[in-house]
Amino acid sequence: MARSPLLALEEAQARLLALAAPLQIERVDVDSALGRFLAEPLLARRTQPAADLSAMDGYAVTRHDMAGPWRVIGESAAGHPFPHSVEPGQAVRISTGALIPEGAGAVVLQEDLSREDETVRLTGTPPDPPHRHIRRCGMDFCAGDAVLDAGTPVGPAQIALALSAGHRHIPVTRRPTLAIVDSGDELAVDPESCARHQIPASNGPMLDALVRSLPVDTRRLGPVPDRLDTLIAAFEAAADVDVIVTSGGASVGDHDLIRPALEAWGATLGFWRVGIKPGKPILVAERAVGGHRQLVVGLPGNPVSGFVTGYLFLLPLLRKLMGAAQPLPRTIATRAAAPMPATGSRREFVRAVWDGDSATPVNVQDSGALAALSASNALIDRPAHAPAILVGDPVRIFLLQNGGIA
Ligand SMILES: Nc1nc2c(c(=O)[nH]1)N[C@H]1C(S)=C(S)[C@@H](COP(=O)(O)OP(=O)(O)OC[C@H]3O[C@@H](n4cnc5c(N)ncnc54)[C@H](O)[C@@H]3O)O[C@H]1N2
Numbered sequence: 556m557a558r559s560p561l562l563a564l565e566e567a568q569a570r571l572l573a574l575a576a577p578l579q580i581e582r583v584d585v586d587s588a589l590g591r592f593l594a595e596p597l598l599a600r601r602t603q604p605a606a607d608l609s610a611m612d613g614y615a616v617t618r619h620d621m622a623g624p625w626r627v628i629g630e631s632a633a634g635h636p637f638p639h640s641v642e643p644g645q646a647v648r649i650s651t652g653a654l655i656p657e658g659a660g661a662v663v664l665q666e667d668l669s670r671e672d673e674t675v676r677l678t679g680t681p682p683d684p685p686h687r688h689i690r691r692c693g694m695d696f697c698a699g700d701a702v703l704d705a706g707t708p709v710g711p712a713q714i715a716l717a718l719s720a721g722h723r724h725i726p727v728t729r730r731p732t733l734a735i736v737d738s739g740d741e742l743a744v745d746p747e748s749c750a751r752h753q754i755p756a757s758n759g760p761m762l763d764a765l766v767r768s769l770p771v772d773t774r775r776l777g778p779v780p781d782r783l784d785t786l787i788a789a790f791e792a793a794a795d796v797d798v799i800v801t802s803g804g805a806s807v808g809d810h811d812l813i814r815p816a817l818e819a820w821g822a823t824l825g826f827w828r829v830g831i832k833p834g835k836p837i838l839v840a841e842r843a844v845g846g847h848r849q850l851v852v853g854l855p856g857n858p859v860s861g862f863v864t865g866y867l868f869l870l871p872l873l874r875k876l877m878g879a880a881q882p883l884p885r886t887i888a889t890r891a892a893a894p895m896p897a898t899g900s901r902r903e904f905v906r907a908v909w910d911g912d913s914a915t916p917v918n919v920q921d922s923g924a925l926a927a928l929s930a931s932n933a934l935i936d937r938p939a940h941a942p943a944i945l946v947g948d949p950v951r952i953f954l955l956q957n958g959g960i961a
């Protein structure tokens with residue numbers, strides 16, 4: 556049977572992402588924004604630090620008198636500023652994070668001084684330049700600065716930054732809802748009771764776990780038998796979600812019913828079959844009813860194919876819906892630790908172990924081999940029609956951890 560040529564990965568990803576407009580914006584507590592994406596640029600409401608602060612423990616003195624000795628006239632502790640001005644010949648005991656008193660322009664480290672009663676003397680070297688141990692007002696950011704761009708993922712550093720920039724709430728894109736529909740007559744829900752003609756239904760839980768790195772609300776529907784009516788009923792039970800991901804039944808067999816079931820349900824096929832190995836039969840469809848638009852990503856049933864296409868398509872789609880500026884995983888450059896054969900007409904994602912220096916393909920590359928997938932932490936990205944490569948040759952890899960987003 557003649558078929559249209561397979562789509563290239565980049566084109567398929569671009570077509571999928573073009574279908575996905577970021578979801579509505581909501582304001583959430585900064586504390587609970589972990590994993591979300593900022594929906595608008597965040598402007599600082601305050602300057603940080605709001606005044607010159609000491610970066611070390613020591614004594615604050617004027618710039619005009621760096622040789623001492625000095626008379627200690629008081630203390631500036633964190634949260635307890637010294638209320639007077641400092642003159643030449645005077646020093647104020649100061650702690651890390653405390654306000655630099657008026658008139659002071661240098662902090663001499665306590666390690667470089669000796670103190671006797673109320674007199675401190677230099678025993679080491681004074682700070683050079685004098686302001687070396689002073690954190691300048693606005694060193695981090697100033698009120699009005701755009702401290703975060705729209706589309707930035709909110710991680711621990713961004714939570715701290717938003718709070719220190721004076722925000723209790725931040726605008727993020729709402730959590731997408733996702734239904735996971737796995738299908739196949741051979742699937743056994745209970746792995747402890749699985750006949751020879753069956754296989755434990757592992758793809759649904761695997762995909763659920765894959766998307767857990769993102770703040771997505773998931774609903775599991777399945778396993779669903781390989782029948783049009785049961786598949787359509789599952790889609791109907793997912794008619795309110797943003798994204799439906801299916802697993803299995805995406806290929807060309809008599810029981811591969813995802814496409815006809817989607818069409819019968821009223822969805823329109825966006826594309827089907829991409830030139831990648833594993834994962835060729837992936838499909839994308841959309842359905843719009845009464846202003847509610849849904850996207851469907853149909854993943855192949857082979858577990859490794861489902862994992863790889865989940866990584867290359869489903870996670871980027873969810874990130875795009877959540878407003879990510881960079882939804883796609885990124886590769887890093889490394890070297891092959893073993894020779895690799897020439898590739899065929901599909902771009903290959905070779906399961907591999909990356910040790911920080913080089914990547915070694917795992918022995919079994921079958922798209923049903925979960926032990927080999929589990930032993931891997933990276934995918935070597937091999938172009939289609941590439942010649943064989945030798946040990947030490949440059950390769951690019953996707954790291955599996957964190958969906959490939961550093
Ligand atoms: N004549 C052709 N046959 C196949 C082609 C092709 O182009 N021509 N493509 C092959 C490729 S590539 C893939 S990938 C698979 C994908 O097929 P399906 O998406 O239709 O997947 P199934 O047939 O339903 O299942 C494949 C395999 O995976 C197991 N499976 C399915 N669901 C689960 C699950 N939830 N948990 C665990 N394992 C699951 C299933 O038992 C099968 O062994 O098609 C090739 N065939």
Ligand code: MOO
Binds near residue numbers: 831832835836857860
């Ligand atoms: O795409 Mo299939 O995933 O080659 O096994």
